[in-house]
Amino acid sequence: MPKKAVFKGTIEYLQILNEKGRLDERLMPSLTKNDVIRMYELMVFSRKLDDKLLALQRQGKIGTFAQVKGQEACQVGSCYAMKQEDWMFPAFRETAAFLTRGLPAEMIIETIAGDERGNKIPEDVNCFTYSVPVAGQILHAVGFAWGFKLRKERKAAVVFFGDGATSKGDFHEGLNFAGVFKIPIVFICQNNQYAISVPREKQTASETIAQKALAYGIDGIQVDGNDLFAVFKATQEALKNAKDGKGAKLIECVTYRLGDHTTADDASKYRTKKEVEEWSKKDPIVRIKKYLESKKYWKKEDEEKLLKKVEERINEAVEKAEKIGMPTREDMFKYMYKEMPWYLKEQLEEVKDAGNGSK
Amino acid sequence: MITQHMLDKIQDYKMAKLNIVEALNLALNQEMEKDDSVLVLGEDVGIDGGVFRVTEGLYKKFGKDRVIDTPLAEPGIVGTSIGLAVNGFKPVAEIQFSGFIYSAFDQIVSHAARIRNRSRGRFTCPLVVRAPYSGGIKALEHHSESMENIFVHTPGLKVVIPSTPSDAKGLLISAIRDPDPVIFYEPKRIYRAIKEEVNEKEYTIPIGKAKVAKEGSDVTLISWGAMVRECLEAAEKVEASCEVIDIRTLKPLDIDAIIDSVKKTGRVVIVHEAPKTSGFGAEITALINEKALLNLQAPVKRVTGFDTIFPYAKMESAYLPDERIEKGIREVLEF
DSSP states (O other): OOOOOOOOOOOEEEOSBOTTOOBOGGGOOOOOHHHHHHHHHHHHHHHHHHHHHHHHHHTTSSOOOOOOTTOHHHHHHHHHTSOTTSEEEOOSOOHHHHHHHTOOHHHHHHHHTTOGGGGOOOTTSOBOOOOOSTTHHHHHHHHHHHHHHHTTOSOOEEEEEETGGGGSHHHHHHHHHHHHTTOOEEEEEEEOSEETTEEHHHHOOSSOSGGGGGGGTSEEEEEETTOHHHHHHHHHHHHHHHHTTOOOEEEEEEOOOOSOSSTTOOGGGTSOHHHHHHHHTTOHHHHHHHHHHHTTOOOHHHHHHHHHHHHHHHHHHHHHHHHTOOOOHHHHHHTSSSSOOHHHHHHHHHTTTSOSOOO | OOOHHHHHHHHHTOEEEEOHHHHHHHHHHHHHHHOTTEEEEETTOSTTOOTTSTTTTHHHHHOTTTEEEOOSOHHHHHHHHHHHHHTTOEEEEEOSSGGGOGGGHHHIIIIITTHHHHTTTSSOOOOEEEEEEOSOSOOOTTSSOOOTHHHHTSTTOEEEOOOSHHHHHHHHHHHHHOSSOEEEEEEGGGTTTOOEEEESSOOOOOTTOOEEEEOOSSEEEEEOTTHHHHHHHHHHHSSSOEEEEEOOEEESOOHHHHHHHHHHHOOEEEEEEEESTTOHHHHHHHHHHHHHGGGOSSOOEEEEEOSSOOOOGGGHHHHSOSHHHHHHHHHHHHO
16 A cells, blocks of 8 residues: 555745735725724833833842833733733743733732732733743643533633643643644744743744644644734634634744843843844834834824823822732631631731731 | 421421431522522533533523533633632532642632632622542542642632531531522532431531531541541440531631540540641641640540542552551550
């Protein structure tokens, strides 16, 4: 018997607005001028918030956090394609995603400042809390979206993770469950080239991350993650297919983390200046600004007005986050279970005269 | 005249002779009938009815969307169950043997146990993870361990281990209705060893309440799971009046039941299959020391599994507490 091919697969790459500002009109998704301006504003807000948080961290006012700088298009583009009723599952670098979904900036600051109250997502914001262990959230998102299917609700989940997460079992199990049960979910891999110091080629010998989808019987696509329009379009299509019962999709957003892994990291140890400079030229925010200017949608005054508004809003958020004050010691105990068990009551009672306990 | 009230009363006490497997099956049946959000997920739980038949018949009755044969992946089973639980379902996830739970440990400890606290109560995780555990059936490697204490040590979890058919049913129903994640370990050695009258109507047994399995006055035997029966047998073989406490829930522990008994007897033997070092017996001993040291007539004695790897079938009985229980009882009596 002659051997024959039993599987063939290809992965497409999508880019709509390239780094030189050239737009492929045929591929442009239907977005109004206001949509693009709104997304631009969100990206700028996220970038400025990042800068502010970094300054606060260096002053010792808040704790370690992961900057999103450079990956704004991956998050704003995909979340902007979501409907209010869809659910977003973040990893730990999803500031721009949270902002796009409507989480107040002060809550992001509260969490980074070491206060769990920042994670008490408002009822009308359909986002899960962030997940520090890499890839764990992928399975939660799959389970949550499975629930939509079981209840026959026309909703989908979007889950974020990085290139490092694709080495973990939870990623593979998540894609496998999503394939087997045709779960309405969109997997967004922000391939930012590094898992802390380990480069993408040491995570996997696979040519693309997107092609891993094919092994699980789901669709995969690679997009320019610094191209807002490409990310938006890929996510919008994936969400529609998911809701139409056509199953899940893996979107690999090729991007770059312009900052350190976290504020505790020094990326200059493992990346060259030249490399960072090259990627800076592909900055997603600069690209959209150029687009808006070329379309005559955006003037110098608009930019100045926006930066002023953003600064005010960020200062207001910092103030609000500071005003929340200290949690109580009881808060540590109160949310362990619905009803506080005797041993927690006993432990709390032992320190009841010792004040708040915070130093 | 027969009143409706009388009929209800009769109905209340409709009994059937069931073993633990059948009692668990009845509990799942009744909760699934009552509440559409209850789902069963696991390996071979559907068409096959589970390798121990605990989910027998559920697939046929409730269909593939509620009794779900999953891919062979414990983190996947627990991780997706967490997502379902946060989304308003009440998943009962089965891990085929507790020895295979470790790959899902990260999902249980890093997420299920923390979601309520992490989100300050915005999200909750009403999940049950069921798994057969402990030794005594001469199984392959990894099928016999008793590592329940690793979950007891994890803040945010509850840990329940029944030892009789009636308790198995009432506790599983409570676990499914519990608003927080429950690890439900089933002593597979006695899955079919005990048959008893079980109320066919639905009922609950509260999580966190121990049971006095046998009253006595000279020495308190504290145990759970398959070792309760061993304690009851040992109690018959010694010339002393033994009180046997089946704690039923390891977390939260019913400390009052233990202290009441210690105050009465002043002597304690704790029996468990798990390794001795840092086993749950150590925690119970410390609690007794904290709360009733002056009532003790003898040091608390632990009769446990050894700090060895659980042996293959040939040496299994040499690992499990046996006559060592009687010896332990005599030791504390003669102190």
